[in-house]
Amino acid sequence: MQLLFLKSDLLFTMPGGAEWILIFLAILLFFGGKKIPDLMRGIGRGIKEFNNAKAKVESEIQAGMNESPKTASAETAKQSA
Numbered sequence: 001m002q003l004l005f006l007k008s009d010l011l012f013t014m015p016g017g018a019e020w021i022l023i024f025l026a027i028l029l030f031f032g033g034k035k036i037p038d039l040m041r042g043i044g045r046g047i048k049e050f051n052n053a054k055a056k057v058e059s060e061i062q063a064g065m066n067e068s069p070k071t072a073s074a075e076t077a078k079q080s081a
Helices: 004-011 017-066 068-079
Strands: none
Touching: none
């Protein structure tokens, strides 16, 4: 049973040096040398947007945690009226 666990555990490890080279070559073949900077720029923009959205959600959660219970109940009463 432990052998099965070890095999499944090995399937999900990070790629090593040779695997990264193969991944890079496959990307180079698929997209070509001229499109890679645009691809990386798009990935960077996506990561930036994700981090901005994550920071916004975190700040909203933090603001909600810092809000006093009286203020929250007063706002709820205003919205229901």
